[in-house]
Amino acid sequence: MDLEGFAKRGLSRDDPDIEAKLADAIVEVKGDRISRAYAEKLAEAVLEEARATLNPEGDVFELLDSGVTMGDFGVGSRGLGDFYAHEKIAEVIGETDAVVDSRQLDDSGAVEAGGKYLVLSVDGMHSRLSDYPFLAGFHVTRATLRDVLVMRARPVAMFSDIHLADDGDVSRLFDHLAGIAAVGELTDVPLITGSTLRIGGDMVIGDRLTGCVGAVGVSDSLSPRKDAAPGDLILMTEGAGGGTICAAALYYGWHDVVDETINVKFLEAAAALLEADVEIHAMTDVTNGGIRGDAKEISKTAGVKLIFEEERMAGLVNRRVLDMLEALEIDYLGVSIDALLVIAPPASAEEITRVVRSTGVEIERIGRVEEGLGVELHARDGIKDFEPRFRESAYTPIKKAVDEGPLREFAEMREKVDLAAERAIAKKRRFVDRIRSER
Template identity: 35%
Template sequence: MDLEGIARKLISSHEDARKKLIEELRFYKDEKYPVDKVASAIVQEVSQSLKAGRFTYVKTGIKAGDSGLGSRGIGDHIIHQALFEISGRPLSSFDDAGIEDDVIVSVDGIHSRLGYFPFLAGFHATRATLRDIMVKGGKPLGVIVDIHLSDDSDIGMLTDFEAGVSTVTDFMGIKILSGSTLRIGGDMVIGERISGGIASVGKIGKKRFLRTNVSEGQYVVMTEGNGGGTIATTAIFHGMPEIVDSTLNLKDLLACKVLDRVADKVDSVTDVTNGGIRSISSEINAGRNDGKVTLKVNIAKFKALINSKVKNMLYQLNIDPLGLSIDSILFFTRFPDQIIGSLREERITADVIGTVDKYNGHDIISEDGVPLEENFRESPYTPLKKVIGNWSPYSLVEIHNKVNEAVKESMRKKEEILKNLKTGNA
């Protein structure tokens, strides 16, 4: 519960704000907690903070949820393009990890719905960030942990999270290099929610398996998909916890290790996460003025590589497997047999699921030519997500326009402060 948010919403009436804060505080806090004094202090702090209006954020009128932020689809891409513009990064930054000289880095937030299952949150976030640098040809050196607990979070959440992270790092033979442990909003956020992320750092060799290397004439080899944080979340919130065990493996990371032996036979590598293969195909074309491609996918072969228990769950729940993370690895190659053979030597199932064809106006099509367009959000995979749906109350044009306005104002603020710093006025 965001106490500061409540106070800001009701600050026009200090008494109304104070009463609501007391109500919320009493829900979580015991009798020893100074509820009245805390509520009064929050109202005082928020009231004083209103004087710092010029430092507040740009108001777009579009909320994060309505924009599709974090929901791994078209809306998410619009927001990321805006961030790239502000930071000066190219659209090719849609790739799995960032590379500078021989250093490669990546960061993955914990799955937002695994906050009450911190071991799983730590395990899958660590696995995801390591996979992001490994698919680019990076050799991981270690990870960095950033974990935030709400004021009422049990410390067992923290120890379980660390155990989940270190399960993966121990298996991979790398270290937790550094970390930060804080509370969400300090005293201003009550409840038991945790949030945070895991970053990984590594070194990269001469060959980099970038998405820009995907080109016409390649075959798409996919490994088995056992699911990760998204599939674990699907299982938990549909009352099917037995499926979670299928996600607790690291075959995707072992598949990345095969790159050492087949590097000369592979052009590009990525994983099937972030909105599934529908979104991955869009990201492959992001930032390309020339050289766009169309992925032609054999849907039957794609589905055949999904873990049978996971696949049956998705069928039972009527969830589109093409639109969510299944945690497979995609190899783009002109030597598919050699790649599949090397993967099988490591007991990793793989098959050719498609080809890279000349761009025909669509990022991805089925084998019989039916477009498989990216959705506004990833496939809804929990009961709540199904209620919210795969849409926004705003059109894509409206989102684009509002986000562009925010970019302009944020850039203005950035340039003003930069100018002051350079002239010595800051």
């Protein structure tokens, strides 16, 4: 629970009982470990800090609300709003000298350094795995290593950032690290540094866990999404999912399915391709909003049209995972299945297939790249809609409860988001110019 946010909302509406409510909330979370007197003392201190920071003066504190919340716009939900927000993030960052940066919409970036490409990736742990720290650590580590490998870079080191709320048991910290380190040992990529903090310090109570894992890789060549070219074939490996599938299995009670996700098959297959003398134009992992989301991003970034064959794709989803998704009416095309997508010239397809299968991982051709723009899904009964949804496939009960598309007009929200990004760019420019002038 965010005590500071709770306090400021109460102060903004002149709630006369806000201090007592804060004390009640503190007692509710901390229970017998504290006295009522301690809760009241903490509530008083929270309100003192909240009052001091309600309206600080100075342009560095200036922030005009856009009127659009993260939930309203679907940010983080791997759909249309999320993709649009990431485009605006790239605009706020601005043009860089990187070989691959946020403008290309890849999940990792690259710079030239010492005659090599240095590839960097960072992934946040799945928010719904907070109560299962080992799983959270295991899957976020797989995710960040995938993002480096699909750029055809060899991961050489990892870092982590762990935030555990004030009432979280220390065992959660170690369990989470064990999940990270397990993948590190299985792939020979060491976790060498990181940060461990409490969420919000004393201002957030409860036992929520969050954090991220990043990885650094080195390469002589790259395979960014922008290099997909007309005439290429699209190949996909088998996929059993990661954090997303774990969350679906956990919160729908299909707990045995979680075991299907505990592997490093993707990492082994991608690592084997690093050693192969084969031409590959682009690679990605099937994560952000499923194939629906990844395909649209590739089409936009590379300026090509992608054609997919549905009949070939379904067979590459782990059988137990697919059975669960079908039983729960979750669209497997719109959810992260953690498969490897390889886009390469036809002459490379046979060797790619041989190399991947040599690691014990199945792979099939599932489509092709053509001139044009957009994405098509070819099925037995014709060409189907393959556009990403407003959010990724709803894969937990709460996601199904809120997954009714945008509750507000998307175009109207988009204008407000544009304005917020423009204000952020202007503020960045103002402070950069000010600091430079003072040198």
